[in-house]
Amino acid sequence: MTERATEELKKELLGLALEAARQAGELLRDGRPADLAVAAVKSSPIDVVTEMDLAAEKLITGFLSERRPADGLLGEEGASTEGTTGVRWVIDPLDGTVNYLYGLPSWGVSVAAEYHGETVAGVVEVPMRGETFHAVAGGGAWLGDVRLSCRPAAPLDQALVATGFGYLQARRAHQAQVAARVIPRVRDVRRGGSAAIDLCDVAAGRLDAYYERGLNPWDLAAGDLIAREAGALTGGRPGEPASGELVVAAGPAVFASLQPLLEEAGAWHDGDAG
Missing domain, CATH: 3.40.190.80 (D-Maltodextrin-Binding Protein; domain 2)
Incomplete structure (x- = not known):
């Protein structure tokens, strides 16, 4: 039987995910060059998007590794380490990269924590909306301090x-x-x-x-x-x-x-x- 995460562990992992996503979201929002434009897709400014992805992932993995160095990591931009604690962090430092490139607001930072293969905590930070979605397994889903519920049944x-x-x-x-x-x-x-x-x-x-x-x-x-x-x-x-x-x-x-x-x-x- 898979070992279950304690409520204390889930709370700890959620807190770290919230802070990591917040910091990365601020970096991406405040660090995006004003002249990052669609016209620059085939020239050097496109590298800025790549560098911002990498910088955000480096920020997140550095933050998490400092606080829980024995955990595993899996990130979109190449982070992949085996841990010894049963915890693995699954990270998308910039989901919606094309939106980010074009200056559209629908992009975010996704940080999840698995415990022995089960996702037990998750955060999606959406900086341009000023929204933070989060959940722990068995604890409901939240937008800030408002509990979420999917839409009622419809045809x-x-x-x-x-x-x-x-x-x-x-x-x-x-x-x-x-x-x-x-x-x-x-x-x-x-x-x-x-x-x-x-x-x-x-x-x-x-x-x-x-x-x-x-x-x-x-x-x-x-x-x-x-x-x-x-x-x-x-x-x-x-x-x-x-x-x-x-x-x-x-x-x-x-x-x-x-x-x-x-x-x-x-x-x-x-x-x-x-």
């Missing part, structure tokens, strides 16, 4: 559904085909550009559902916990957990209708290229 045709698209050409083409199957069946579709924020918006009742193929562990670790603690269901293909193959998050009634639709539409593969 699928009244559901506002978010999704995202990968960067591989074949995958994007198939994802467009899947979206074409989904759009006539729901209220409308949104594409925000940050998986972590979309999952939190499901938790906050701002979206009825979210789905995407091709996410990495750091994209969804914190947001998945926050959504579940707000009462949403999360998963992948029917009977399977959320994974890189497919992530679906929604209130129970919408989930029950959306997941089979996505299965039928082949949202879990890359079409002819899959």
Whole structure:
């Protein structure tokens, strides 16, 4: 049987995640050059985005390693160390990099803590909204000091559904085909550009559902916990957990209708290229 995290440990991990995400969010918000522009995508200023990703991850891993040096780390920008405590930190220092590059506000910092493979604490900091989403396993989901709850049951045709698209050409083409199957069946579709924020918006009742193929562990670790603690269901293909193959998050009634639709539409593969 998997060893369970104590309430004291979960509280400690949440506190560290909150502080690490806050500091990284401030760095990214205050350190973004004013002249970081779309026109500069193919010239040296694009490196600033890369450097900001790296700087934020370095800040987070340095902060966590100083306070809990024996923990494991997994980060988008290359941090990968094995720990000895059963705790592993899963870090996305800048989720929504393209939004950040373009000056759009939907980007965030995601920090989650696993204990023996179970996510027990998660934080998504959204600096340009001034919002901090957080949760611990069994303790509910919160936006600041306001407890979150996903939207009440609604028919699928009244559901506002978010999704995202990968960067591989074949995958994007198939994802467009899947979206074409989904759009006539729901209220409308949104594409925000940050998986972590979309999952939190499901938790906050701002979206009825979210789905995407091709996410990495750091994209969804914190947001998945926050959504579940707000009462949403999360998963992948029917009977399977959320994974890189497919992530679906929604209130129970919408989930029950959306997941089979996505299965039928082949949202879990890359079409002819899959």
